[in-house]
Amino acid sequence: MKLRTELRDARRGLSLQRQAKHAAAIARHLLDxxxxxxxxVIAVYLCNDGEVNLSATIEGLHERGHSLVAPRMKAGGYMAFYELERFVSLETNAWGISEPRATNSVESESLDVALVPLVAFTDAGDRLGRGGGYYDRYFQHCDTFMVGIGHELQRVPTLTPHRWDKSLDAVVTEKGWRLCSGRAKTCLSLNSQAIQS
Known part of the structure; x- marks a missing residue:
C-alpha cells in the first residue's frame, strides 16, 4: 500500500531531535x-522503524506503580504480552525489535489500557498498522482501552477499515489527544489545551 510506505518513510525521516521532542510531548500528554x-495493567510497545519512543512514558508509569507489559512476536503472525520489568535487560528478536523476556505472560483480558503504534490514523479512530495484523488479532475480542501513539504527520482524513480492524478509543501525538470513542469522551478529563479537534 502506497500510503503505508509513504508514512513509514516520513516518520523514519524525522530528525533525532524532532523524534525526541515528540516523545517528550507525548509522555507529558499521557502522564498528565x-x-x-x-x-x-498497561500494554506498551518498544519502538522501531520511526515509531514514537515511549521510554519516558514507560519510566513515568513504572514510577507510579503500574504493571507494564510489552509484546513478543510468535510464529504464525501472532504476538503475546509479557511483563516488562523495570531495570531488566531486553532481548532482540530476528527483526531487530526489542522484546521483554518470555517469563511472565499476561492474558489479554487483564489489560486495562494499550498504547499501540501506528502508521496512520484518522480522527474517527481508524488505525493503519504495518500490515501484519498482529494488534488487530490480539485485541479483537478484548475491551482494552486502545490509545494510538503517533506523530501528527501520520494523521490522514480517511482510511477504509476492514471488519477485523480494531478501532482506537483515542490517539495521542505531540500536539495532544484526539478522543475518538464515546467512552474516551466520557472517562477522560483533560486540560482543554491537550485536546485536538
Missing amino acids: SNLFSEKK
Whole structure:
C-alpha cells in the first residue's frame, strides 16, 4: 500500500531531535491525563522503524506503580504480552525489535489500557498498522482501552477499515489527544489545551 510506505518513510525521516521532542510531548500528554490515576495493567510497545519512543512514558508509569507489559512476536503472525520489568535487560528478536523476556505472560483480558503504534490514523479512530495484523488479532475480542501513539504527520482524513480492524478509543501525538470513542469522551478529563479537534 502506497500510503503505508509513504508514512513509514516520513516518520523514519524525522530528525533525532524532532523524534525526541515528540516523545517528550507525548509522555507529558499521557502522564498528565487521568487515564492512569488508578493502578492498571498497561500494554506498551518498544519502538522501531520511526515509531514514537515511549521510554519516558514507560519510566513515568513504572514510577507510579503500574504493571507494564510489552509484546513478543510468535510464529504464525501472532504476538503475546509479557511483563516488562523495570531495570531488566531486553532481548532482540530476528527483526531487530526489542522484546521483554518470555517469563511472565499476561492474558489479554487483564489489560486495562494499550498504547499501540501506528502508521496512520484518522480522527474517527481508524488505525493503519504495518500490515501484519498482529494488534488487530490480539485485541479483537478484548475491551482494552486502545490509545494510538503517533506523530501528527501520520494523521490522514480517511482510511477504509476492514471488519477485523480494531478501532482506537483515542490517539495521542505531540500536539495532544484526539478522543475518538464515546467512552474516551466520557472517562477522560483533560486540560482543554491537550485536546485536538
